[in-house]
Amino acid sequence: MPAAEDLNARFKNLKTLPHVAVRVTQLVNSETGTMQDFEELIKLDPVLVTRLLRLVNSPYYGLTHKVESISKAVVYVGMKNLRNLVTVEALRVMFAGGKKEGFSRKKLWLHSATVAMLSEMIARRIFGMESEDYFLAGIMHDIGLIVEDQVHGEKLLEACSLYLSGERQLVTCEQETIGTDHCQVGAVLLREWMLSDEILEAIRSHHDRKQEFSVTSIASVLQIADFLASKLNHAAIPGRIDSLPKHLAGHVRDMLANYKIIIRDLPLEMAKATNLYEADDPA
Amino acid sequence: MNKSDSDDVFTELTQGSEELQEFLDRMREQFPAALFQLRAGNGRLLPPEFNLLQDAAGRAVPLLISPEEGIVRINDAGGNLHAVAVPQLSAILLIKLPDSSGIGFDNPALSGFISCCIDLALLKHEQRILKLENQQIQRQIKVLNQQHYKLIEDNYRQYRQLQDREKEYAQKLEKEIARQTSELRNANVRLEESSRLKNEFLANISHELRTPLNAIIGFSELLAETGLHGEQAEYNETILAAGSSLLALINDILDLSKIEAGRIDLEKEPFTVAEVVSRVTTLFGVPAREEGVVFAAIIDEQLPVQLLGDANRLQQILINLVGNATKFTSDGTVELRVDLAGEQDSEVLVRFTVKDTGIGIPVERQKAIFEKFIQADGSTTRKYGGTGLGLAICKQLVSLMRGEIRLDSIPGKGSTFAFTVPLFATPAAAMAGRHDVPLQQQGAHRTRQKATVLLVEDNQVNQRLASIMLRQQDCEVLVAADGIKALEILKRQSCDLILMDIQMPRLDGLAATRKIRELESSPAKEQYAGLRMKTAPIPIIGLTAHARKEDEQASREAGMNDFLSKPISRDKLGMTLGKHLAKLSILPWKEKDVRHLTPDRLKTN
Numbered sequence: 001m002p003a004a005e006d007l008n009a010r011f012k013n014l015k016t017l018p019h020v021a022v023r024v025t026q027l028v029n030s031e032t033g034t035m036q037d038f039e040e041l042i043k044l045d046p047v048l049v050t051r052l053l054r055l056v057n058s059p060y061y062g063l064t065h066k067v068e069s070i071s072k073a074v075v076y077v078g079m080k081n082l083r084n085l086v087t088v089e090a091l092r093v094m095f096a097g098g099k100k101e102g103f104s105r106k107k108l109w110l111h112s113a114t115v116a117m118l119s120e121m122i123a124r125r126i127f128g129m130e131s132e133d134y135f136l137a138g139i140m141h142d143i144g145l146i147v148e149d150q151v152h153g154e155k156l157l158e159a160c161s162l163y164l165s166g167e168r169q170l171v172t173c174e175q176e177t178i179g180t181d182h183c184q185v186g187a188v189l190l191r192e193w194m195l196s197d198e199i200l201e202a203i204r205s206h207h208d209r210k211q212e213f214s215v216t217s218i219a220s221v222l223q224i225a226d227f228l229a230s231k232l233n234h235a236a237i238p239g240r241i242d243s244l245p246k247h248l249a250g251h252v253r254d255m256l257a258n259y260k261i262i263i264r265d266l267p268l269e270m271a272k273a274t275n276l277y278e279a280d281d282p283a
Numbered sequence: 284m285n286k287s288d289s290d291d292v293f294t295e296l297t298q299g300s301e302e303l304q305e306f307l308d309r310m311r312e313q314f315p316a317a318l319f320q321l322r323a324g325n326g327r328l329l330p331p332e333f334n335l336l337q338d339a340a341g342r343a344v345p346l347l348i349s350p351e352e353g354i355v356r357i358n359d360a361g362g363n364l365h366a367v368a369v370p371q372l373s374a375i376l377l378i379k380l381p382d383s384s385g386i387g388f389d390n391p392a393l394s395g396f397i398s399c400c401i402d403l404a405l406l407k408h409e410q411r412i413l414k415l416e417n418q419q420i421q422r423q424i425k426v427l428n429q430q431h432y433k434l435i436e437d438n439y440r441q442y443r444q445l446q447d448r449e450k451e452y453a454q455k456l457e458k459e460i461a462r463q464t465s466e467l468r469n470a471n472v473r474l475e476e477s478s479r480l481k482n483e484f485l486a487n488i489s490h491e492l493r494t495p496l497n498a499i500i501g502f503s504e505l506l507a508e509t510g511l512h513g514e515q516a517e518y519n520e521t522i523l524a525a526g527s528s529l530l531a532l533i534n535d536i537l538d539l540s541k542i543e544a545g546r547i548d549l550e551k552e553p554f555t556v557a558e559v560v561s562r563v564t565t566l567f568g569v570p571a572r573e574e575g576v577v578f579a580a581i582i583d584e585q586l587p588v589q590l591l592g593d594a595n596r597l598q599q600i601l602i603n604l605v606g607n608a609t610k611f612t613s614d615g616t617v618e619l620r621v622d623l624a625g626e627q628d629s630e631v632l633v634r635f636t637v638k639d640t641g642i643g644i645p646v647e648r649q650k651a652i653f654e655k656f657i658q659a660d661g662s663t664t665r666k667y668g669g670t671g672l673g674l675a676i677c678k679q680l681v682s683l684m685r686g687e688i689r690l691d692s693i694p695g696k697g698s699t700f701a702f703t704v705p706l707f708a709t710p711a712a713a714m715a716g717r718h719d720v721p722l723q724q725q726g727a728h729r730t731r732q733k734a735t736v737l738l739v740e741d742n743q744v745n746q747r748l749a750s751i752m753l754r755q756q757d758c759e760v761l762v763a764a765d766g767i768k769a770l771e772i773l774k775r776q777s778c779d780l781i782l783m784d785i786q787m788p789r790l791d792g793l794a795a796t797r798k799i800r801e802l803e804s805s806p807a808k809e810q811y812a813g814l815r816m817k818t819a820p821i822p823i824i825g826l827t828a829h830a831r832k833e834d835e836q837a838s839r840e841a842g843m844n845d846f847l848s849k850p851i852s853r854d855k856l857g858m859t860l861g862k863h864l865a866k867l868s869i870l871p872w873k874e875k876d877v878r879h880l881t882p883d884r885l886k887t888n
Contacts, residue, residue: 032444033441034441034444034445034448035438035441036445074441075434075438076434077434078430078433078434078437079437124422124423124426125419125422125423126419126422127422128422128423128425128426129426130426130429130430130433131426228292231291231292232292243295244296249296252293252296253293253296256293256296256301257411257412257415258415258418258419259293260293260412261412261415261416261419262419263292
């Protein structure tokens with residue numbers, strides 16, 4: 001995907017990758033990292049330290065003790081959770097700004113947060129699986145759109161209007177105007193971010209209607225969550241909702257009552273995680 | 284989010300009628316005899332196959348009902364159709380009783396039964412949701428448990444990892460410390476070696492300096508006796524004085540470097556304190572008086588007469604201290620006092636005190652005064668001269684003797700240097716062998732006879748100097764440039780004494796001496812005119828620039844009778860010659876005025 005590579009290269013001329021977030025991700029993958037390494041790394045960014053501690057102490061984690069250091073945070077919520085928080089912080093910066101007719105980064109950010117939350121809930125509540133990687137995939141899945149917006153804002157708008165006025169998939173419209181699509185662009189960017197292969201695969205395929213992933217895979221959960229978020233008025237590009245692939249639709253139908261419970265509880269969970277996805281507070 | 288919203292989410296996937304269907308199923312279960320149909324909020328009918336609100340002719344039956352009303356009878360053709368609102372499902376339930384039953388909902392029992400059935404069906408639905416919710420919660424708990432264990436495991440892993448790192452770090456640290464320690468040790472060894480080499484160099488260069496200096500002093504002494512006129516005598520006096528102070532300096536440096544290199548061995552010979560004190564008095568008494576200084580020496584009567592120790596070194600210390608005292612006292616008194624400070628077993632503690640009324644030493648300089656190259660203040664050197672080594676040597680020598688030196692001084696009032704050394708007291712008999720001096724003096728009255736001395740020396744300047752000195756002592760001089768030449772001379776000529784340099788090319792002094800001693804006790808002696816007639820071994824006196832104990836030892840082992848260190852002082856030469864020639868009843872030297880000995884010359888051996 002040379003077009004995607006090219007786009008990323010041009011993106012990186014404009015914006016640097018969030019160094020701390022990338023290093024933290026590497027550290028989690030390395031399996032030899034310790035809380036000390038975490039602390040050393042995050043200490044480089046004092047603002048981040050403050051924000052992370054606030055997030056760790058937010059109702060989302062419901063800890064009974066107040067956590068006052070990064071290494072304690074590692075002990076209480078684990079490295080993967082902390083990595084997710086660092087990522088959220090990094091993305092919040094990347095998603096900031098850029099108010100335009102037809103494409104809103106702010107809406108995309110809300111969409112991403114909703115998808116992340118839903119992915120996490122589905123993984124945990126329906127499949128009984130650990131959910132950190134699902135959350136991460138959710139929060140990052142549309143990062144390709146940010147890259148496209150940064151480098152080819154006008155072409156992206158064109159693709160969006162093509163998508164809204166026609167019957168075609170968004171990725172098809174992007175291919176037409178930009179020459180690549182946000183799934184590929186995102187996958188290329190995140191490869192450099194050292195995300196695991198499964199997450200990369202999920203992000204690369206989140207608009208893929210042909211491949212059948214296992215229901216419990218990150219790819220499938222991401223598609224379901226993407227679909228549900230759009231239904232709940234948090235679509236990436238508001239105005240049209242793509243349907244679910246058949247086998248996933250069948251699965252949801254089978255587990256309908258379960259999904260209904262998730263939809264019912266989502267607002268509550270989102271409220272607990274307000275600190276995570278809401279824009280910077282005055283402080 | 285309300286119910287209808289959540290339904291909206293899934294409408295695309297389902298008909299949105301699962302709940303209604305379930306409700307209908309439950310109603311049928313409870314009341315199989317009746318026919319049920321649900322009319323949803325959007326007007327859709329379930330099941331859709333028929334329509335209870337149509338009469339047989341297909342005409343619509345009007346349905347007017349409010350949720351509060353409960354079960355109402357619908358005015359239909361059969362007369363058995365009833366309806367009830369189910370707000371929980373946003374639907375209306377239509378119930379058609381069998382026509383034959385003859386009962387109606389005006390019967391309160393039936394009405395109650397139906398509403399119970401509705402409640403039960405709704406509850407069952409709710410129960411199912413609750414069950415699912417419970418399952419979800421169970422799954423979440425399971426996940427949290429898993430995560431909890433993983434966290435614990437991961438924390439333990441981190442703990443171990445940190446421990447490993449710490450261990451590794453500690454090992455690295457230890458290794459580094461070991462490496463640095465060994466590096467330091469090596470550096471130390473190198474430093475020690477370089478310091479030793481420096482000391483050695485210093486010692487060697489001092490010796491090398493002494494040889495030419497010997498010539499300068501010796502020849503200017505000789506020059507003084509050639510009848511110089513006023514100005515010449517004055518210049519010569521200056522050369523002599525400058526040479527002497529240079530020699531003193533070199534001797535100081537040499538002494539100090541020897542002490543520091545641990546190359547000084549103290550002698551342990553019997554001596555009397557009076558002897559030592561009188562020599563110091565002789566040195567300083569007259570010059571002090573000339574300067575207007577009263578010099579007094581007092582010896583404690585309690586002190587044992589004879590002691591065992593190194594008289595020369597004691598004398599050196601005293602000369603230094605008294606020399607300083609007189610130097611820094613322009614008028615007033617210098618007092619040397621020796622007394623008994625204590626006794627322990629066979630040892631006595633002797634205290635030597637040198638007290639002056641001179642310029643004194645500032646308090647802040649008192650501590651440093653025993654350090655090398657330190658004087659009371661920088662201007663002292665300019666005003667009074669001196670090397671600043673004297674006191675350092677004194678301190679080193681005193682501590683070598685296991686003693687202590689102390690200073691009390693009041694600037695402007697004077698200084699008191701006091702040192703104590705432990706010495707062994709000896710019985711008087713041990714002194715018997717030390718009566719060389721009176722012997723010499725006795726000899727002075729004997730008849731004279733010219734002695735012949737064979738001088739073996741390779742250095743030409745020294746050859747000349749020694750020859751002149753020997754001639755002045757009324758000796759005949761034969762000269763040989765090395766040991767082989769000396770043996771050749773001995774073949775032809777006789778001599779009374781041999782003055783033998785130790786370091787020479789071809790055959791050195793030690794080897795030559797051994798050869799002579801060997802010849803003396805062998806038949807080959809007959810081939811040597813110089814040895815043939817001798818009944819006693821010929822006295823051989825060694826000459827060396829290295830005033831070291833081991834040299835003296837080596838020369839005695841080679842068969843030498845005595846030992847002189849260069850530069851040769853005339854007095855010392857005279858005394859030594861006298862000692863050995865007196866034994867042969869040959870007394871060659873001229874009785875001359877005993878010139879006062881300068882400290883340097885006394886120190887030389």
